Amino acid sequence: MPKKYHIETKVTAPRFPAVGKFSTVERREDCAGSCSKCVKKKCVYNVFKDSYQHVITMDEPEFLYLCQSCFRCVQECTKGIFSRVVNPDYILMGDEYWQPEIINQTWFQAHTGRIPVSGAGYRGVFSGSGFDAMWTDMSEIVRPTRDGIHGREYISTSIELSRKPMRLTFDDKGSLPKSLPEITEIPIPVLFQPPSFGVFSEKEVVAMASAAQRLQTLMLIDAKDYSSAFYCFDGTMVPRVTARDYKEYVDIICLSKMLEIADAPGVEDEFPRLRGFKPGLLIAVGLPLDSKAPSRALELTIAGVDTIHFYADDNGREIGSGSPRPLRDLIREVHKKLIDSKLRSTVNLVFSGGIAMAEHMAKSIICGADGVVIDIPLLVALECRLCGLCKTGGSCPVAIGEIETAWGSQRIVNLIGAWHNQLLEVMGACGIREVRRLRGEVGRALFLEDLERESFAPIFGRRTVPCE
Amino acid sequence: MNTVQPEKALPEAVETPSRFRNPIGKFVVTRNSRCTGCGLCASLCPHGVHIKPEGYAKPLPPRSERCVGTACEKCEYYCVARCPNKALSVSFNSTLETMGDYRWTPEMLIAHWHMAETGNLPEVDLEYSLGSSGGGFDKMRFRTPVPSEYIKISDEVIDTSLDLNRRGDERPQKTLSLPCYGGGMSFGSTALNVIVGRARAAKRLNTMTCTGEGGYPPEFLPYAEHVITQVATGLFGVREETIQNAPVVEFKYAQGAKPGLGGHLLGDKVTPEVAAMRETVVGSSLFSPFPFHSVYSVEDHKKHLDWIKEINPRALLSIKVSTPSDADMVAVGSYYAGAHIIHFDGSYGGTGAAPDIAKKNIAMPIEYAIPRIHRFLKAEGVREKVCLIASGGIRNAVDAAKAIALGADGVVIGTADLVALDCIRCGKCESGRGCARGIASTDAELGRMISEEYAEQRIVNMYTAWRKQWCEILRQYGLRSTRELVGRSDLLVNMDYLDEAERAKYKPAPQNKLVI
Numbered sequence A: 001m002p003k004k005y006h007i008e009t010k011v012t013a014p015r016f017p018a019v020g021k022f023s024t025v026e027r028r029e030d031c032a033g034s035c036s037k038c039v040k041k042k043c044v045y046n047v048f049k050d051s052y053q054h055v056i057t058m059d060e061p062e063f064l065y066l067c068q069s070c071f072r073c074v075q076e077c078t079k080g081i082f083s084r085v086v087n088p089d090y091i092l093m094g095d096e097y098w099q100p101e102i103i104n105q106t107w108f109q110a111h112t113g114r115i116p117v118s119g120a121g122y123r124g125v126f127s128g129s130g131f132d133a134m135w136t137d138m139s140e141i142v143r144p145t146r147d148g149i150h151g152r153e154y155i156s157t158s159i160e161l162s163r164k165p166m167r168l169t170f171d172d173k174g175s176l177p178k179s180l181p182e183i184t185e186i187p188i189p190v191l192f193q194p195p196s197f198g199v200f201s202e203k204e205v206v207a208m209a210s211a212a213q214r215l216q217t218l219m220l221i222d223a224k225d226y227s228s229a230f231y232c233f234d235g236t237m238v239p240r241v242t243a244r245d246y247k248e249y250v251d252i253i254c255l256s257k258m259l260e261i262a263d264a265p266g267v268e269d270e271f272p273r274l275r276g277f278k279p280g281l282l283i284a285v286g287l288p289l290d291s292k293a294p295s296r297a298l299e300l301t302i303a304g305v306d307t308i309h310f311y312a313d314d315n316g317r318e319i320g321s322g323s324p325r326p327l328r329d330l331i332r333e334v335h336k337k338l339i340d341s342k343l344r345s346t347v348n349l350v351f352s353g354g355i356a357m358a359e360h361m362a363k364s365i366i367c368g369a370d371g372v373v374i375d376i377p378l379l380v381a382l383e384c385r386l387c388g389l390c391k392t393g394g395s396c397p398v399a400i401g402e403i404e405t406a407w408g409s410q411r412i413v414n415l416i417g418a419w420h421n422q423l424l425e426v427m428g429a430c431g432i433r434e435v436r437r438l439r440g441e442v443g444r445a446l447f448l449e450d451l452e453r454e455s456f457a458p459i460f461g462r463r464t465v466p467c468e
Numbered sequence B: 001m002n003t004v005q006p007e008k009a010l011p012e013a014v015e016t017p018s019r020f021r022n023p024i025g026k027f028v029v030t031r032n033s034r035c036t037g038c039g040l041c042a043s044l045c046p047h048g049v050h051i052k053p054e055g056y057a058k059p060l061p062p063r064s065e066r067c068v069g070t071a072c073e074k075c076e077y078y079c080v081a082r083c084p085n086k087a088l089s090v091s092f093n094s095t096l097e098t099m100g101d102y103r104w105t106p107e108m109l110i111a112h113w114h115m116a117e118t119g120n121l122p123e124v125d126l127e128y129s130l131g132s133s134g135g136g137f138d139k140m141r142f143r144t145p146v147p148s149e150y151i152k153i154s155d156e157v158i159d160t161s162l163d164l165n166r167r168g169d170e171r172p173q174k175t176l177s178l179p180c181y182g183g184g185m186s187f188g189s190t191a192l193n194v195i196v197g198r199a200r201a202a203k204r205l206n207t208m209t210c211t212g213e214g215g216y217p218p219e220f221l222p223y224a225e226h227v228i229t230q231v232a233t234g235l236f237g238v239r240e241e242t243i244q245n246a247p248v249v250e251f252k253y254a255q256g257a258k259p260g261l262g263g264h265l266l267g268d269k270v271t272p273e274v275a276a277m278r279e280t281v282v283g284s285s286l287f288s289p290f291p292f293h294s295v296y297s298v299e300d301h302k303k304h305l306d307w308i309k310e311i312n313p314r315a316l317l318s319i320k321v322s323t324p325s326d327a328d329m330v331a332v333g334s335y336y337a338g339a340h341i342i343h344f345d346g347s348y349g350g351t352g353a354a355p356d357i358a359k360k361n362i363a364m365p366i367e368y369a370i371p372r373i374h375r376f377l378k379a380e381g382v383r384e385k386v387c388l389i390a391s392g393g394i395r396n397a398v399d400a401a402k403a404i405a406l407g408a409d410g411v412v413i414g415t416a417d418l419v420a421l422d423c424i425r426c427g428k429c430e431s432g433r434g435c436a437r438g439i440a441s442t443d444a445e446l447g448r449m450i451s452e453e454y455a456e457q458r459i460v461n462m463y464t465a466w467r468k469q470w471c472e473i474l475r476q477y478g479l480r481s482t483r484e485l486v487g488r489s490d491l492l493v494n495m496d497y498l499d500e501a502e503r504a505k506y507k508p509a510p511q512n513k514l515v516i
């Protein structure tokens, strides 16, 4: 039995009290002041005990992270002095896409390594755009594997990043070449890269690289930022270069398994020279996820690239379009283009931008990605509040540049541990035991447009409001 | 055509105020120290907000939850305007912003608490039939009725019954008085008094409740004719006698909230009583596998049903599954395997704990599943032979009516029962000692906050109010029974499928941005 992939999570508390959603507010003047059974003593979650300031000073409501919104204090106080308010800071975090709830849940996962579980059914909106307009399928009664989620250690989440020959080739003597190209795999379908903001110090990037190493995945980094601090992670680092500057970084390239070169006209002509630096070097090309992405992907595939990395914007949208389409549709388009050209299985596709939750990873793969590259969730794992202050030169409310790398690394490992578990949940339900088989399995997904057409159109006719 | 059965006498609603002393309402009424206790407000307000008992110097604290708020401003008895000392004020309750979610909005919760208290639909202007989810039921409306369709008949003669055996086999017919019954909630996950209270209510309402996968506590025995025994993949507490007790046996293949994932009861909840009931070890987490490890094919599935039929010759058989893309095939397969009831549990509902990723993403919402299954069964010529039940995200009486109009014969309800018992949908049912409000908890203290009698009456009250709403819908379209509503999707419109002028005729659903 090969060793099973296992992610070692460990509870790693945040350095700052997290931004709470709500606060209880008291009308102190109405407090009888002498109830032997004051509701504050009864809070099942000990909110008032642990949050002593809340009891001592009531000038400003304190926004509580611990409160679980059971409302018993509100409803049981004999004088009814409690009411509740929303924390204005909470709703200001992030934006329309990176919603406060996503940030909050990312913190929870980075803290505990556990997957978010709750009772009482689903609480969110019915559907939305992009990934929120699809559901994953499940197998009822008869299913392709018998393991389900309870044979989870047998579910493989490995993907390859190396090019795959289409068929066996023989030399002129009719025999197989002595060595076949090496296969490079990572055990989870997620790679890392530093986010475009919020990097105050190298410590953050080192924490990310160290987590990537522990998780046996890869970390992309601009070659110009590749300092000696990363030498100990050499097998993990993927330097990003351009056709113009790569010659300056030959020493770094020689340390690496893989490099990523930015797309440019004629970039494919550099492939032989790059491979010449180091035999077996994997070449990824990074390019924007725009309207030309599918045709460019085909050209690069024909030119023999190993992996193509498409960059969507931070909110998972098409680049350079007046009405950008979501990642969900673009991944499907690129995937389909390569399928139609019968070349899909020779190349690997990874996507970044807007991968915010574990479900986005699973859904990207169903749409046709081999894997995803994440950035902002890594920063959120380090307690970033997505307040945006750093983008305008402000100082960081959680002093993110001053973290300890070991702490940061563990928080990221925890987050990915939780994501990995969630991927297993989805795959288990689908009855699929290899993430490689999930790729492009749109038959294992339900798309909003299709459901509306199949279930509702026969009843309600034609939609007058387009599906988002 | 079924002849309309005379209704069993409907149970009586009995005023049953919340267990919590400060009910939450849409408005807050405050009385300040300028009040002299003249008692005028108490004599004015017809909604009972102000009460001044004999011999009291001042009125009792206002019962804000009864206040109709802004709607009252125009009335001549508006207390705020009439108080000689300007001691009263009425405002929106801002606490509502911190409560509820997109599916169960604060107003839907408050309205259901009111129904559970009084057995009546609320007088306060609350939107309790539509949530803010922006899709599914929240996009559907019953079309504007034509006045000439209206039939003036009383609730008593309207038939809301549901036949469970439509196969016409040798097994008995079982007819419920409501087009709904209670979903499985297990001993172990939910307080004993809650599940027994549900069984008592089921008896009074002539409907049913379900054991869930937690065994059959002896407390159910007096209500056995109204308790479904569930056989789930872990087979916890399934014994010959618990199968023999039941008028209906339900096979749970999957559940909507965590389709394909099986069940999981955290070790904390496995108390000595729970362990004894399930024949397991105290404190050790219990997993129900997915799927049945004895079912590899439709033939195996049939074998399962035959096994139960052998043990209990009078039981009707129900198959509970979730809503995968091939739900329609599963329905037909289950019919041919011998099921009387085919129960689809959509992905957005559920009461037990489940991974958030599963609740949001796996399998389709019930709104999509019902019409496709209904159509497919019709095309296969077996629709009239099965009782098609929908659940998972059916929150209120209007959702239930919509589900029936889409093609279900009836619905299964879980969450609303808990809301009737003051559930606030905080979602923390599995944390630490379990539900802080004493519902989904077996904790020595928290699990005893509710009495059986309270649970029974609150649930009876809520369904009494629901029935009033169903009767009103039926009357509007000239229908005399919920059976006539089945599959009448022509009575529904979907806001996303109407042109603008048509759409403007219908009330938009609330579209609040919520913190969840």
Ligand code: SF4
Residues within 6 Å of the ligand: A024, A042, A043, A044, A045, A046, A047, A048, A066, A067, A068, A069, A070, A071, A072, A073, A074, B436
């Ligand atoms: S709402 Fe509940 S958890 Fe929050 S402070 Fe009050 S009693 Fe504690």
Ligand code: SF4
Residues within 6 Å of the ligand: A197, A198, A199, A383, A384, A385, A386, A387, A388, A389, A390, A391, A394, A395, A396, A397, A398, A399, A400
């Ligand atoms: S918390 Fe704010 S300032 Fe700090 S890294 Fe995040 S976005 Fe930047």
Ligand code: SF4
Residues within 6 Å of the ligand: B031, B034, B035, B036, B037, B038, B039, B040, B041, B042, B050, B059, B082, B083, B084, B085, B086, B087, B088
């Ligand atoms: S009318 Fe005004 S003064 Fe009179 S009892 Fe009511 S609140 Fe007090």
Ligand code: SF4
Residues within 6 Å of the ligand: A119, A120, B418, B422, B423, B424, B425, B426, B427, B428, B429, B430, B434, B435, B436, B437, B438, B439, B440
């Ligand atoms: S924990 Fe919250 S959601 Fe769960 S039953 Fe109790 S009140 Fe309802």
